[in-house]
Amino acid sequence: MKIGIGLYRHMLSRDYYDFARQAGCTHAVIHLVDYFKSGVSNDRNNQPTGGKYTPWGVAGDPDRVWSAHEMSEIRKQMEDAGLVLAAIENLDPAIWHDILLDGPKRAHQIEQVKTIVRNMGEAGIPTLGYNFSIAGVTGRVSRPHGRGNAITMGMDGPADDEPIRNGTVWNMVYDQSATPTILPSITREELWERLTRFLTDILPVAEQAGVTLAAHPDDPPMPTIRQQPRLVYQPHMYQRLLDAVPSSSNALELCVGTTAEMTEGNVYDAVDQYSRQGKIVYIHLRNITGKVPNYRETFIDEGDVDMVRLLSILHKNQFNGVVIPDHTPQMTCSAPWHAGMAHTLGYIAAVLAVLRSADNATTRQA
Numbered sequence: 001m002k003i004g005i006g007l008y009r010h011m012l013s014r015d016y017y018d019f020a021r022q023a024g025c026t027h028a029v030i031h032l033v034d035y036f037k038s039g040v041s042n043d044r045n046n047q048p049t050g051g052k053y054t055p056w057g058v059a060g061d062p063d064r065v066w067s068a069h070e071m072s073e074i075r076k077q078m079e080d081a082g083l084v085l086a087a088i089e090n091l092d093p094a095i096w097h098d099i100l101l102d103g104p105k106r107a108h109q110i111e112q113v114k115t116i117v118r119n120m121g122e123a124g125i126p127t128l129g130y131n132f133s134i135a136g137v138t139g140r141v142s143r144p145h146g147r148g149n150a151i152t153m154g155m156d157g158p159a160d161d162e163p164i165r166n167g168t169v170w171n172m173v174y175d176q177s178a179t180p181t182i183l184p185s186i187t188r189e190e191l192w193e194r195l196t197r198f199l200t201d202i203l204p205v206a207e208q209a210g211v212t213l214a215a216h217p218d219d220p221p222m223p224t225i226r227q228q229p230r231l232v233y234q235p236h237m238y239q240r241l242l243d244a245v246p247s248s249s250n251a252l253e254l255c256v257g258t259t260a261e262m263t264e265g266n267v268y269d270a271v272d273q274y275s276r277q278g279k280i281v282y283i284h285l286r287n288i289t290g291k292v293p294n295y296r297e298t299f300i301d302e303g304d305v306d307m308v309r310l311l312s313i314l315h316k317n318q319f320n321g322v323v324i325p326d327h328t329p330q331m332t333c334s335a336p337w338h339a340g341m342a343h344t345l346g347y348i349a350a351v352l353a354v355l356r357s358a359d360n361a362t363t364r365q366a
Contacts, residue, residue: 001314002027003348004086004282004322005341009034010044012074017081019338023345027086027322028078029129029282032066033059033093035172045337047327049153050171052141053162053226059094059174065115071123086322087127087214087282088120089253097174100134101183102194110198114205121209127281128206129253131216132195134183135164135226136171145296150329151336154288154296155220163227188229192244195231199245206249214253214281215241220292221262234262235270242279255284255326260305261292271310275317283314284326285348299329300344308351315355323348 004027005020012030020028035048039057042048050056066088075085095112098105120128131137139155146152163185167178199213206213218225221233232238238252252274260267274280287303288295300307314323325348328340 001311001319001352002084002086002322003345003352004028004324005345006089006284006324006326007031008036008044008048010036012077014077014081017078017083019341021082023342024349025083025345027084027324029087029089029322029324030074030085031089032071033090033172045335046151046330047153047337048171049140049142050138053138055168055173056171057173058176059097059172060092062094062174065095065112066119068119068122071119071125075123075125085125087129087253088125089129089216091116091128091130093170093172093174097169099198100132100169100194102190110201113202117202117205117211118209120211126210127212127214127253129214129216129282131170131218132191132198132231133218134169134186134191134228135230136169137219138171139220139222139225143296146329147299147302148332150299150331150340152297152329153327154290155293158222158293161225161227183228185227186229188223188231191229191231192240195241196244199247199250203245203247203249207247212249212251212281214251216253216284217255217258217262219255219258219261220295221258222292235259235265235267235273238270238274242277251279251281253282253284254280255286256305256310257284257286257288257297257326260288261290261295263291267305268310268313272313272317275314275319280319280321282322282324283319285323285344286326286328297327297329300325300347307347308354311348311351312355315352 005025006029008031035056036042037057048056078085096109099109140153164183166181167175217232218230287298287300287305289303325344328344330336331339333339
């Protein structure tokens with residue numbers, strides 16, 4: 001099991017790479033989407049949040065795909081700092097909105113995604129994380145509900161479920177001049193059909209490029225949000241995604257916090273099931289208390305999830321992927337993101353050290 005960190009686009013610099021190594025990381029998962037572009041409520045010292053229904057920001061250039069050269073340069077810079085670039089997380093809505101919406105540009109955008117996957121393979125980046133969702137990560141609020149009044153994310157009930165405006169998908173505005181109408185709702189089966197078509201189109205290219213697609217569950221895991229259906233909002237639904245298009249390149253980016261928020265099953269069984277299958281590429285690790293639609297995020301060492309138990313399951317199943325804190329409570333200091341990450345990474349490193357020490361003791365006794 002490897003310890004990693006997630007870095008947003010504006011964090012792709014030597015200072016952040018050095019911080020990651022100082023905190024004990026060997027790997028990194030990066031975001032090339034700039035979620036903070038023109039975002040009125042996003043703080044660059046935190047994860048992108050937006051408001052409860054406010055878009056994170058404006059999507060990128062629909063005519064520009066990430067090149068093999070650009071990604072190779074980032075990988076080399078990280079390697080110079082002692083980090084392995086394990087994955088790129090999320091596609092820019094600018095180049096895949098009509099894949100999600102089944103719009104007129106779908107065929108063109110499928111070719112763009114294929115190009116990105118091929119470029120990733122050429123650049124030596126093995127994993128593309130993605131979240132096949134129309135509403136994206138929305139409906140959450142920030143509150144001083146953490147230990148010591150730390151600012152944390154959560155959900156305070158379904159309340160009103162504001163529909164999505166035309167020109168917006170997956171948290172971001174892809175068309176600022178779109179007619180101000182409401183995006184029509186679709187059925188859950190229609191969304192599953194769109195996902196299956198996407199995987200059918202992209203997975204053969206991914207297999208040839210040596211790239212794995214890793215699916216994130218819906219966050220928050222509600223059956224519908226913003227009047228749009230969700231795909232993976234209960235633990236067993238991961239399996240439907242894996243079975244939809246069987247492939248060595250079809251896998252999971254399993255989010256512990258999101259899975260723990262689900263109302264059915266339990267997070268330990270889910271982690272055990274999918275890690276035994278060898279279908280988890282990397283893990284988002286955070287703790288929470290409660291279930292949707294009423295939950296809040298916590299520090300890693302409190303909350304409903306027994307992190308020692310969970311990491312022990314991964315260790316037992318010989319999970320060899322990367323574990324990253326997807327985000328943490330904001331600590332009261334001049335560097336809230338850094339402090340929250342350092343606290344969480346130190347906790348993870350300590351648990352893994354104990355697990356390895358126990359293995360060594362067992363070997364010596366044998």
